[in-house]
Amino acid sequence: MRAVFVLMLLCGILSPSIAQTDDYELGVIIDSVRVSGAENETFALYLPTSYKSEVLSPIVFIFHPGGSGSHGVSLFVKAAEKYGYVLVCSNNNKNGPQQQNFDYTNRLFEHIFSNFNIDNNRIYTAGFSGGSRLATAIAVLTKRIQGVIACGSGFPGNVAPVGIESFSYAGIVGDRDMNYMEMKNNKKLLSALGVSNELFTYGIAHQWPTQDQLVVAFDWLQLEAHKKGLVELDLSELEELYQQALKRAELNYDPKNLIRLHERYERAANNFSSYFGVDSIVQKARSLRATEAFKTQQRQYTEALIKEQELAENYTQKLLEDIEKSKPNAQPWEKRIAKILQQIEETSDPFEKRMFQRIIAQLAVTSYEAAYSRSDSLTLQQLMFCFDVWIYTAPDRPYGYFVQIRNAMKIPDQKLTLNYLERLIASGYKDYKSIANFEPLDPLRNSAEYQEIIQKIKNDNE
Numbered sequence: 329m330r331a332v333f334v335l336m337l338l339c340g341i342l343s344p345s346i347a348q349t350d351d352y353e354l355g356v357i358i359d360s361v362r363v364s365g366a367e368n369e370t371f372a373l374y375l376p377t378s379y380k381s382e383v384l385s386p387i388v389f390i391f392h393p394g395g396s397g398s399h400g401v402s403l404f405v406k407a408a409e410k411y412g413y414v415l416v417c418s419n420n421n422k423n424g425p426q427q428q429n430f431d432y433t434n435r436l437f438e439h440i441f442s443n444f445n446i447d448n449n450r451i452y453t454a455g456f457s458g459g460s461r462l463a464t465a466i467a468v469l470t471k472r473i474q475g476v477i478a479c480g481s482g483f484p485g486n487v488a489p490v491g492i493e494s495f496s497y498a499g500i501v502g503d504r505d506m507n508y509m510e511m512k513n514n515k516k517l518l519s520a521l522g523v524s525n526e527l528f529t530y531g532i533a534h535q536w537p538t539q540d541q542l543v544v545a546f547d548w549l550q551l552e553a554h555k556k557g558l559v560e561l562d563l564s565e566l567e568e569l570y571q572q573a574l575k576r577a578e579l580n581y582d583p584k585n586l587i588r589l590h591e592r593y594e595r596a597a598n599n600f601s602s603y604f605g606v607d608s609i610v611q612k613a614r615s616l617r618a619t620e621a622f623k624t625q626q627r628q629y630t631e632a633l634i635k636e637q638e639l640a641e642n643y644t645q646k647l648l649e650d651i652e653k654s655k656p657n658a659q660p661w662e663k664r665i666a667k668i669l670q671q672i673e674e675t676s677d678p679f680e681k682r683m684f685q686r687i688i689a690q691l692a693v694t695s696y697e698a699a700y701s702r703s704d705s706l707t708l709q710q711l712m713f714c715f716d717v718w719i720y721t722a723p724d725r726p727y728g729y730f731v732q733i734r735n736a737m738k739i740p741d742q743k744l745t746l747n748y749l750e751r752l753i754a755s756g757y758k759d760y761k762s763i764a765n766f767e768p769l770d771p772l773r774n775s776a777e778y779q780e781i782i783q784k785i786k787n788d789n790e
Contacts, residue, residue: 354379357405359398360419364442366435372397374415376408386450387414387440388477389433389466391459395422404454406539407546413452416440423458426465426484433466449558450474452549456536457481467495474558475549477542480534481507482514489521496552497525498545502532503682506689509636524552526595529588534689544576551599563603570600574609584678586622587629625679632683639687644694647717651698651710658716665691665720692721708738719751726757734768745769746777753785760785 352358355377363369379385388408392400400417408415420432440446453463454477465487467473475496482499483489497518501511511527518525526548530541537545547569553559554566561569577592593613597606616622643664650656665688672684699706699714706714712735719728729752736745749769763769763785772778 355409357398357401363435364439366439368420369432369435370397370419371436371439372401372415372417372419374401374405374408376412376414378409378412379414381445384445384447384450385412385414386452387416387444387446388452388454389436389440389463390415390417391421391429391453391455391462392417393423393455393457393459395419400456400459403536403539404542407543410543411546411550413546414444414446421459421462426462426486429462433462448472450553452477455479457534464497467497468493474556475552477545477549478511478514479537480505480511482510489518489523492522493518495523496549497523498548499525499527500530500537500541500545501527502530502534504531504533504685504689506534506686506693508686509633509640529591531582531585533685534693547572548599566600566603570596570604573599577609583621584625586616586619586625590616590622628677628679632677632679635680636683636686640690643687643691647691647694648698651695651706651714654707654709656710656713658713658720661717662720665717688721692718695721708735711735723751724755726752726755726759729755729757730766733766737768737771740771742772742775742777745772746781749778750781753781758785 352373352375354375356374358373360370361373363371388404390397390400390404395418397417397419401415404413404415407413416436418432418436421429421436451473452475453466453473455461455463456479458481460478460481461484464476464478464483467476468483468487468489471494473495475498477498477500479500480502497514499511499514501508505511508529515525515527526545528537528541528545528548530537550559550561551566551569554561573592573596577589577596581589590613593609593616597609597613600606647661650661668684668688672681672688675681675684695714695717699711699718703711712732715728715731715735719725719732722728729748732748733745733752736742736748745768749763752763757763760782763782769778
Protein backbone atom coordinates (compact mmCIF):
# COMPACT_ATOMS: atom_id res chain seq x y z
CA MET A 329 0.00 0.00 0.00
CA ARG A 330 2.88 2.37 0.67
CA ALA A 331 3.81 2.28 -3.01
CA VAL A 332 0.56 4.05 -3.81
CA PHE A 333 2.04 7.33 -2.63
CA VAL A 334 5.42 7.23 -4.34
CA LEU A 335 4.15 9.78 -6.85
CA MET A 336 3.00 12.09 -4.08
CA LEU A 337 6.46 12.06 -2.53
CA LEU A 338 7.99 13.04 -5.85
CA CYS A 339 5.39 15.71 -6.49
CA GLY A 340 6.31 17.41 -3.25
CA ILE A 341 9.61 18.55 -4.73
CA LEU A 342 8.40 19.65 -8.15
CA SER A 343 8.69 23.29 -9.15
CA PRO A 344 5.16 24.68 -9.42
CA SER A 345 3.82 26.50 -12.44
CA ILE A 346 3.13 29.59 -10.40
CA ALA A 347 1.56 31.59 -13.22
CA GLN A 348 -1.40 29.20 -13.35
CA THR A 349 -2.43 30.03 -9.79
CA ASP A 350 -2.68 33.74 -10.46
CA ASP A 351 -5.87 33.18 -12.43
CA TYR A 352 -7.92 32.15 -9.38
CA GLU A 353 -9.90 34.69 -7.40
CA LEU A 354 -8.83 35.00 -3.78
CA GLY A 355 -11.23 34.57 -0.86
CA VAL A 356 -13.78 32.69 -2.98
CA ILE A 357 -14.68 28.98 -3.00
CA ILE A 358 -14.17 27.64 -6.51
CA ASP A 359 -16.44 24.61 -6.77
CA SER A 360 -14.91 22.56 -9.52
CA VAL A 361 -11.28 22.73 -10.66
CA ARG A 362 -10.26 19.96 -13.04
CA VAL A 363 -7.47 17.59 -12.01
CA SER A 364 -4.88 17.61 -14.80
CA GLY A 365 -4.67 14.40 -16.78
CA ALA A 366 -7.65 12.82 -15.03
CA GLU A 367 -11.07 12.30 -16.59
CA ASN A 368 -14.05 13.54 -14.59
CA GLU A 369 -11.97 14.34 -11.49
CA THR A 370 -12.31 17.75 -9.88
CA PHE A 371 -11.75 19.50 -6.57
CA ALA A 372 -12.96 22.56 -4.72
CA LEU A 373 -10.33 25.23 -4.07
CA TYR A 374 -10.01 28.15 -1.69
CA LEU A 375 -7.10 30.58 -1.77
CA PRO A 376 -7.06 32.89 1.28
CA THR A 377 -7.08 36.63 0.71
CA SER A 378 -3.47 36.76 1.92
CA TYR A 379 -2.33 34.26 -0.74
CA LYS A 380 0.64 35.18 -2.90
CA SER A 381 1.69 32.77 -5.63
CA GLU A 382 5.38 33.60 -5.18
CA VAL A 383 5.29 32.73 -1.46
CA LEU A 384 5.22 29.21 -0.03
CA SER A 385 1.78 28.43 1.41
CA PRO A 386 0.60 25.83 3.92
CA ILE A 387 -2.19 23.59 2.63
CA VAL A 388 -5.05 21.52 4.02
CA PHE A 389 -6.29 18.57 1.98
CA ILE A 390 -9.88 17.99 3.12
CA PHE A 391 -11.71 14.70 2.64
CA HIS A 392 -15.51 14.79 2.64
CA PRO A 393 -17.34 11.45 3.15
CA GLY A 394 -19.91 12.41 0.52
CA GLY A 395 -17.50 13.88 -2.03
CA SER A 396 -18.86 17.42 -1.61
CA GLY A 397 -15.78 19.53 -2.19
CA SER A 398 -17.37 22.94 -1.77
CA HIS A 399 -19.04 21.97 1.50
CA GLY A 400 -15.83 20.53 2.87
CA VAL A 401 -13.87 23.65 1.99
CA SER A 402 -16.53 26.01 3.37
CA LEU A 403 -16.03 24.69 6.91
CA PHE A 404 -12.32 25.57 6.92
CA VAL A 405 -12.49 29.10 5.48
CA LYS A 406 -12.21 30.84 8.85
CA ALA A 407 -9.07 28.87 9.72
CA ALA A 408 -7.67 29.48 6.24
CA GLU A 409 -8.08 33.23 6.60
CA LYS A 410 -6.55 33.24 10.07
CA TYR A 411 -3.47 31.23 9.15
CA GLY A 412 -3.14 31.51 5.37
CA TYR A 413 -3.95 27.93 4.38
CA VAL A 414 -4.74 26.88 0.83
CA LEU A 415 -7.80 24.61 1.01
CA VAL A 416 -8.42 21.70 -1.35
CA CYS A 417 -11.25 19.17 -1.19
CA SER A 418 -11.81 16.47 -3.79
CA ASN A 419 -15.22 15.99 -5.40
CA ASN A 420 -14.34 12.35 -6.07
CA ASN A 421 -12.99 11.10 -2.76
CA LYS A 422 -15.87 9.76 -0.68
CA ASN A 423 -16.75 6.78 1.49
CA GLY A 424 -15.86 3.79 -0.65
CA PRO A 425 -13.02 1.46 -1.69
CA GLN A 426 -9.76 2.49 -0.07
CA GLN A 427 -7.56 1.82 -3.09
CA GLN A 428 -9.82 3.92 -5.31
CA ASN A 429 -9.59 6.80 -2.85
CA PHE A 430 -5.81 6.47 -2.75
CA ASP A 431 -5.73 6.68 -6.55
CA TYR A 432 -7.91 9.82 -6.58
CA THR A 433 -5.71 11.36 -3.88
CA ASN A 434 -2.50 10.54 -5.71
CA ARG A 435 -3.64 12.33 -8.88
CA LEU A 436 -4.92 15.26 -6.84
CA PHE A 437 -1.57 15.60 -5.05
CA GLU A 438 0.26 15.50 -8.37
CA HIS A 439 -1.89 18.34 -9.70
CA ILE A 440 -1.61 20.52 -6.59
CA PHE A 441 2.14 20.17 -6.09
CA SER A 442 2.74 20.77 -9.80
CA ASN A 443 0.65 23.93 -9.95
CA PHE A 444 0.82 25.64 -6.55
CA ASN A 445 3.68 26.96 -4.48
CA ILE A 446 3.19 24.76 -1.41
CA ASP A 447 5.33 24.64 1.70
CA ASN A 448 6.30 20.97 1.85
CA ASN A 449 6.77 21.24 5.62
CA ARG A 450 3.22 22.53 6.16
CA ILE A 451 1.01 19.88 4.54
CA TYR A 452 -2.12 18.99 6.53
CA THR A 453 -4.94 16.53 6.00
CA ALA A 454 -8.43 16.74 7.46
CA GLY A 455 -11.69 14.91 7.16
CA PHE A 456 -14.93 13.80 8.74
CA SER A 457 -16.14 10.23 9.32
CA GLY A 458 -14.79 8.07 6.48
CA GLY A 459 -12.90 11.14 5.26
CA SER A 460 -11.18 11.31 8.63
CA ARG A 461 -10.03 7.71 8.28
CA LEU A 462 -8.62 8.52 4.84
CA ALA A 463 -6.86 11.65 6.14
CA THR A 464 -5.18 9.71 8.94
CA ALA A 465 -4.23 6.80 6.65
CA ILE A 466 -2.47 9.22 4.29
CA ALA A 467 -0.54 10.72 7.20
CA VAL A 468 0.64 7.32 8.43
CA LEU A 469 1.56 5.98 4.99
CA THR A 470 3.31 8.99 3.46
CA LYS A 471 5.24 10.32 6.47
CA ARG A 472 4.95 13.74 4.79
CA ILE A 473 1.97 15.20 6.65
CA GLN A 474 2.57 17.81 9.34
CA GLY A 475 -0.81 17.63 11.00
CA VAL A 476 -4.13 15.79 10.91
CA ILE A 477 -7.57 17.15 11.84
CA ALA A 478 -9.62 13.99 12.44
CA CYS A 479 -13.32 14.68 12.91
CA GLY A 480 -15.64 11.98 14.21
CA SER A 481 -13.50 8.93 13.32
CA GLY A 482 -10.02 7.60 13.91
CA PHE A 483 -7.80 5.29 11.93
CA PRO A 484 -9.02 2.74 9.37
CA GLY A 485 -8.78 -0.87 10.46
CA ASN A 486 -5.86 -1.69 8.18
CA VAL A 487 -3.74 1.42 8.79
CA ALA A 488 -2.67 2.54 12.25
CA PRO A 489 0.43 4.09 13.81
CA VAL A 490 2.84 1.59 15.32
CA GLY A 491 5.52 3.99 16.51
CA ILE A 492 6.37 7.66 16.88
CA GLU A 493 4.85 9.67 14.04
CA SER A 494 5.98 13.07 12.80
CA PHE A 495 2.47 14.47 12.47
CA SER A 496 0.47 16.25 15.16
CA TYR A 497 -3.02 14.83 15.61
CA ALA A 498 -6.01 17.01 16.44
CA GLY A 499 -9.06 14.86 17.08
CA ILE A 500 -12.54 16.39 17.23
CA VAL A 501 -15.58 14.42 18.39
CA GLY A 502 -19.07 14.98 19.76
CA ASP A 503 -20.17 13.48 23.06
CA ARG A 504 -23.19 11.96 21.24
CA ASP A 505 -21.05 10.56 18.41
CA MET A 506 -21.03 6.75 18.20
CA ASN A 507 -17.25 6.99 17.68
CA TYR A 508 -16.68 8.89 20.92
CA MET A 509 -15.08 5.90 22.67
CA GLU A 510 -12.95 5.19 19.61
CA MET A 511 -11.59 8.72 19.60
CA LYS A 512 -10.84 8.58 23.33
CA ASN A 513 -8.98 5.31 22.83
CA ASN A 514 -7.08 6.87 19.90
CA LYS A 515 -5.82 9.57 22.23
CA LYS A 516 -4.55 6.95 24.68
CA LEU A 517 -2.81 5.06 21.88
CA LEU A 518 -1.17 8.12 20.37
CA SER A 519 -0.04 9.37 23.78
CA ALA A 520 1.46 5.96 24.56
CA LEU A 521 3.35 6.09 21.24
CA GLY A 522 4.67 9.57 21.96
CA VAL A 523 2.63 11.21 19.18
CA SER A 524 1.67 14.80 19.97
CA ASN A 525 -2.12 14.91 20.04
CA GLU A 526 -5.19 16.61 21.44
CA LEU A 527 -8.86 15.60 21.58
CA PHE A 528 -11.44 18.38 21.43
CA THR A 529 -14.93 17.29 22.52
CA TYR A 530 -18.18 19.15 21.91
CA GLY A 531 -21.87 18.65 22.60
CA ILE A 532 -22.65 17.37 19.10
CA ALA A 533 -23.50 14.09 17.41
CA HIS A 534 -21.73 12.49 14.42
CA GLN A 535 -21.34 15.61 12.29
CA TRP A 536 -18.82 18.09 10.94
CA PRO A 537 -17.57 20.56 13.55
CA THR A 538 -18.40 24.22 13.10
CA GLN A 539 -15.89 26.69 11.68
CA ASP A 540 -15.21 28.07 15.16
CA GLN A 541 -14.61 24.57 16.54
CA LEU A 542 -12.18 23.87 13.71
CA VAL A 543 -10.33 27.12 14.41
CA VAL A 544 -9.67 25.87 17.96
CA ALA A 545 -7.94 22.81 16.50
CA PHE A 546 -5.92 24.97 14.10
CA ASP A 547 -4.84 27.23 16.96
CA TRP A 548 -3.35 24.15 18.59
CA LEU A 549 -1.71 23.09 15.32
CA GLN A 550 -0.21 26.56 14.98
CA LEU A 551 1.32 26.16 18.42
CA GLU A 552 2.60 22.73 17.35
CA ALA A 553 4.18 24.25 14.23
CA HIS A 554 5.89 26.83 16.45
CA LYS A 555 7.26 24.14 18.76
CA LYS A 556 8.68 22.30 15.74
CA GLY A 557 10.32 25.45 14.39
CA LEU A 558 8.10 25.61 11.31
CA VAL A 559 6.56 28.98 12.16
CA GLU A 560 7.81 31.70 14.46
CA LEU A 561 5.42 33.16 17.01
CA ASP A 562 6.48 36.11 19.11
CA LEU A 563 5.49 36.49 22.75
CA SER A 564 2.44 38.61 21.96
CA GLU A 565 1.10 35.98 19.53
CA LEU A 566 1.61 33.25 22.09
CA GLU A 567 -0.11 35.37 24.70
CA GLU A 568 -3.07 35.89 22.39
CA LEU A 569 -3.42 32.13 21.81
CA TYR A 570 -3.20 31.53 25.55
CA GLN A 571 -5.86 34.11 26.36
CA GLN A 572 -8.13 32.68 23.68
CA ALA A 573 -7.73 29.22 25.23
CA LEU A 574 -8.61 30.58 28.66
CA LYS A 575 -11.63 32.43 27.34
CA ARG A 576 -12.92 29.38 25.50
CA ALA A 577 -12.47 27.19 28.55
CA GLU A 578 -15.08 29.09 30.51
CA LEU A 579 -17.24 30.42 27.69
CA ASN A 580 -20.78 29.02 27.95
CA TYR A 581 -19.55 26.10 30.01
CA ASP A 582 -22.16 23.63 31.18
CA PRO A 583 -22.29 23.24 35.00
CA LYS A 584 -23.64 19.74 34.36
CA ASN A 585 -20.45 18.87 32.48
CA LEU A 586 -17.58 20.06 34.65
CA ILE A 587 -15.39 17.33 33.17
CA ARG A 588 -15.18 19.21 29.87
CA LEU A 589 -14.31 22.44 31.69
CA HIS A 590 -11.56 20.58 33.54
CA GLU A 591 -10.22 19.16 30.26
CA ARG A 592 -9.96 22.68 28.83
CA TYR A 593 -8.17 24.00 31.91
CA GLU A 594 -5.63 21.19 31.73
CA ARG A 595 -5.14 21.61 27.98
CA ALA A 596 -4.37 25.30 28.37
CA ALA A 597 -1.97 24.61 31.23
CA ASN A 598 -0.15 21.83 29.37
CA ASN A 599 0.13 23.67 26.07
CA PHE A 600 1.41 26.98 27.44
CA SER A 601 3.42 26.01 30.52
CA SER A 602 6.65 26.36 28.51
CA TYR A 603 5.93 30.03 27.80
CA PHE A 604 4.01 31.47 30.76
CA GLY A 605 3.30 30.90 34.40
CA VAL A 606 0.11 28.85 34.46
CA ASP A 607 -0.27 28.53 38.23
CA SER A 608 -3.65 30.27 38.24
CA ILE A 609 -5.25 27.90 35.77
CA VAL A 610 -3.63 24.87 37.41
CA GLN A 611 -5.21 26.03 40.65
CA LYS A 612 -8.58 26.39 38.95
CA ALA A 613 -8.35 22.80 37.75
CA ARG A 614 -7.30 21.61 41.20
CA SER A 615 -10.14 23.50 42.90
CA LEU A 616 -12.64 22.11 40.41
CA ARG A 617 -11.52 18.54 41.10
CA ALA A 618 -12.10 19.12 44.82
CA THR A 619 -15.78 20.02 44.44
CA GLU A 620 -18.48 17.48 45.20
CA ALA A 621 -20.20 18.30 41.91
CA PHE A 622 -17.09 17.35 39.94
CA LYS A 623 -16.58 14.16 41.94
CA THR A 624 -20.18 13.13 41.35
CA GLN A 625 -19.96 13.84 37.63
CA GLN A 626 -16.65 12.02 37.38
CA ARG A 627 -18.24 8.95 38.93
CA GLN A 628 -21.28 9.16 36.63
CA TYR A 629 -19.05 9.62 33.60
CA THR A 630 -16.86 6.64 34.45
CA GLU A 631 -19.87 4.41 35.12
CA ALA A 632 -21.45 5.44 31.83
CA LEU A 633 -18.29 4.58 29.88
CA ILE A 634 -18.02 1.15 31.52
CA LYS A 635 -21.66 0.44 30.79
CA GLU A 636 -21.30 1.69 27.22
CA GLN A 637 -18.41 -0.63 26.47
CA GLU A 638 -20.45 -3.64 27.54
CA LEU A 639 -23.69 -2.60 25.83
CA ALA A 640 -22.04 -1.49 22.58
CA GLU A 641 -20.15 -4.76 22.19
CA ASN A 642 -23.18 -6.90 23.00
CA TYR A 643 -25.64 -5.00 20.83
CA THR A 644 -23.32 -4.71 17.85
CA GLN A 645 -22.34 -8.36 17.95
CA LYS A 646 -25.97 -9.46 18.26
CA LEU A 647 -27.06 -7.18 15.42
CA LEU A 648 -24.34 -8.45 13.09
CA GLU A 649 -25.26 -12.04 13.96
CA ASP A 650 -28.94 -11.39 13.22
CA ILE A 651 -28.13 -9.81 9.86
CA GLU A 652 -26.48 -13.09 8.83
CA LYS A 653 -29.57 -15.15 9.59
CA SER A 654 -31.58 -16.35 6.58
CA LYS A 655 -34.77 -15.03 8.18
CA PRO A 656 -33.78 -12.29 10.64
CA ASN A 657 -36.52 -11.08 12.97
CA ALA A 658 -36.64 -7.33 13.58
CA GLN A 659 -39.33 -7.37 16.30
CA PRO A 660 -36.94 -8.00 19.22
CA TRP A 661 -34.89 -5.03 18.01
CA GLU A 662 -37.97 -2.83 17.99
CA LYS A 663 -38.40 -3.60 21.70
CA ARG A 664 -34.71 -3.20 22.54
CA ILE A 665 -34.39 0.12 20.77
CA ALA A 666 -37.68 1.43 22.19
CA LYS A 667 -36.35 0.67 25.67
CA ILE A 668 -33.11 2.57 25.01
CA LEU A 669 -35.03 5.54 23.62
CA GLN A 670 -37.21 5.50 26.72
CA GLN A 671 -34.11 5.47 28.94
CA ILE A 672 -32.78 8.50 27.07
CA GLU A 673 -35.96 10.38 27.93
CA GLU A 674 -36.21 9.25 31.54
CA THR A 675 -32.65 9.34 32.89
CA SER A 676 -31.61 12.38 34.89
CA ASP A 677 -27.93 11.49 34.51
CA PRO A 678 -26.59 13.56 31.55
CA PHE A 679 -23.63 11.22 31.02
CA GLU A 680 -25.89 8.17 30.90
CA LYS A 681 -28.20 10.01 28.50
CA ARG A 682 -25.36 10.76 26.09
CA MET A 683 -24.12 7.19 26.44
CA PHE A 684 -27.52 5.81 25.36
CA GLN A 685 -27.59 8.30 22.49
CA ARG A 686 -24.25 6.94 21.31
CA ILE A 687 -25.61 3.38 21.50
CA ILE A 688 -28.58 4.35 19.33
CA ALA A 689 -26.26 6.07 16.86
CA GLN A 690 -24.07 2.97 16.71
CA LEU A 691 -27.03 0.71 15.97
CA ALA A 692 -28.23 3.11 13.30
CA VAL A 693 -24.85 3.26 11.58
CA THR A 694 -24.24 -0.49 11.83
CA SER A 695 -27.57 -1.37 10.25
CA TYR A 696 -27.42 1.36 7.60
CA GLU A 697 -23.85 0.62 6.54
CA ALA A 698 -24.58 -3.12 6.37
CA ALA A 699 -27.50 -2.46 4.03
CA TYR A 700 -25.47 -0.32 1.65
CA SER A 701 -22.03 -1.86 1.81
CA ARG A 702 -23.43 -5.37 1.39
CA SER A 703 -26.44 -4.69 -0.81
CA ASP A 704 -25.18 -7.17 -3.43
CA SER A 705 -24.65 -10.04 -1.01
CA LEU A 706 -27.59 -9.71 1.38
CA THR A 707 -31.00 -11.15 0.56
CA LEU A 708 -33.99 -8.87 0.28
CA GLN A 709 -35.20 -10.10 3.67
CA GLN A 710 -31.84 -9.30 5.25
CA LEU A 711 -31.79 -5.85 3.66
CA MET A 712 -35.29 -5.15 4.95
CA PHE A 713 -34.21 -6.25 8.41
CA CYS A 714 -31.36 -3.70 8.31
CA PHE A 715 -33.70 -0.89 7.31
CA ASP A 716 -36.26 -1.90 9.93
CA VAL A 717 -33.62 -1.56 12.62
CA TRP A 718 -32.53 1.76 11.14
CA ILE A 719 -36.12 3.03 11.21
CA TYR A 720 -36.52 2.00 14.86
CA THR A 721 -33.53 4.17 15.83
CA ALA A 722 -35.22 7.30 14.39
CA PRO A 723 -38.94 6.67 13.70
CA ASP A 724 -39.48 10.22 12.42
CA ARG A 725 -36.96 9.81 9.57
CA PRO A 726 -39.01 9.38 6.33
CA TYR A 727 -36.29 7.99 4.04
CA GLY A 728 -36.35 4.53 5.61
CA TYR A 729 -40.07 4.11 5.05
CA PHE A 730 -39.74 4.94 1.35
CA VAL A 731 -36.95 2.37 1.02
CA GLN A 732 -39.07 -0.26 2.74
CA ILE A 733 -42.12 0.53 0.60
CA ARG A 734 -39.98 -0.11 -2.46
CA ASN A 735 -38.59 -3.31 -0.95
CA ALA A 736 -42.01 -4.61 0.11
CA MET A 737 -43.32 -4.18 -3.43
CA LYS A 738 -40.41 -6.30 -4.69
CA ILE A 739 -41.62 -9.29 -2.64
CA PRO A 740 -44.43 -8.39 -3.58
CA ASP A 741 -46.44 -7.88 -0.37
CA GLN A 742 -49.14 -5.25 -0.69
CA LYS A 743 -50.23 -5.55 2.94
CA LEU A 744 -46.69 -4.94 4.15
CA THR A 745 -46.29 -2.05 1.71
CA LEU A 746 -49.39 -0.35 3.04
CA ASN A 747 -48.18 -0.93 6.58
CA TYR A 748 -45.00 1.03 5.87
CA LEU A 749 -47.06 3.75 4.21
CA GLU A 750 -49.26 4.01 7.31
CA ARG A 751 -46.23 4.21 9.54
CA LEU A 752 -44.73 6.91 7.32
CA ILE A 753 -47.83 9.05 7.71
CA ALA A 754 -48.11 8.28 11.43
CA SER A 755 -44.53 9.54 11.87
CA GLY A 756 -45.74 13.01 10.94
CA TYR A 757 -44.82 13.02 7.25
CA LYS A 758 -47.11 15.40 5.34
CA ASP A 759 -45.63 15.71 1.85
CA TYR A 760 -48.55 14.36 -0.16
CA LYS A 761 -46.91 15.12 -3.51
CA SER A 762 -43.89 12.93 -2.74
CA ILE A 763 -46.15 10.01 -1.93
CA ALA A 764 -48.33 10.63 -4.98
CA ASN A 765 -45.25 10.66 -7.23
CA PHE A 766 -43.55 7.63 -5.65
CA GLU A 767 -43.60 5.12 -8.50
CA PRO A 768 -43.48 1.86 -6.46
CA LEU A 769 -46.94 2.70 -5.10
CA ASP A 770 -48.52 2.93 -8.57
CA PRO A 771 -50.02 -0.61 -8.53
CA LEU A 772 -51.92 0.27 -5.33
CA ARG A 773 -53.35 3.66 -6.31
CA ASN A 774 -56.83 2.37 -7.07
CA SER A 775 -57.15 0.06 -4.06
CA ALA A 776 -59.59 0.95 -1.30
CA GLU A 777 -56.90 0.34 1.32
CA TYR A 778 -54.52 2.84 -0.32
CA GLN A 779 -57.26 5.44 -0.73
CA GLU A 780 -58.22 5.14 2.93
CA ILE A 781 -54.63 5.58 4.11
CA ILE A 782 -53.84 8.45 1.76
CA GLN A 783 -56.98 10.30 2.83
CA LYS A 784 -55.36 10.82 6.21
CA ILE A 785 -52.53 12.87 4.81
CA LYS A 786 -54.92 14.77 2.54
CA ASN A 787 -56.97 15.75 5.57
CA ASP A 788 -53.83 16.90 7.40
CA ASN A 789 -52.89 19.14 4.47
CA GLU A 790 -56.28 20.82 4.29
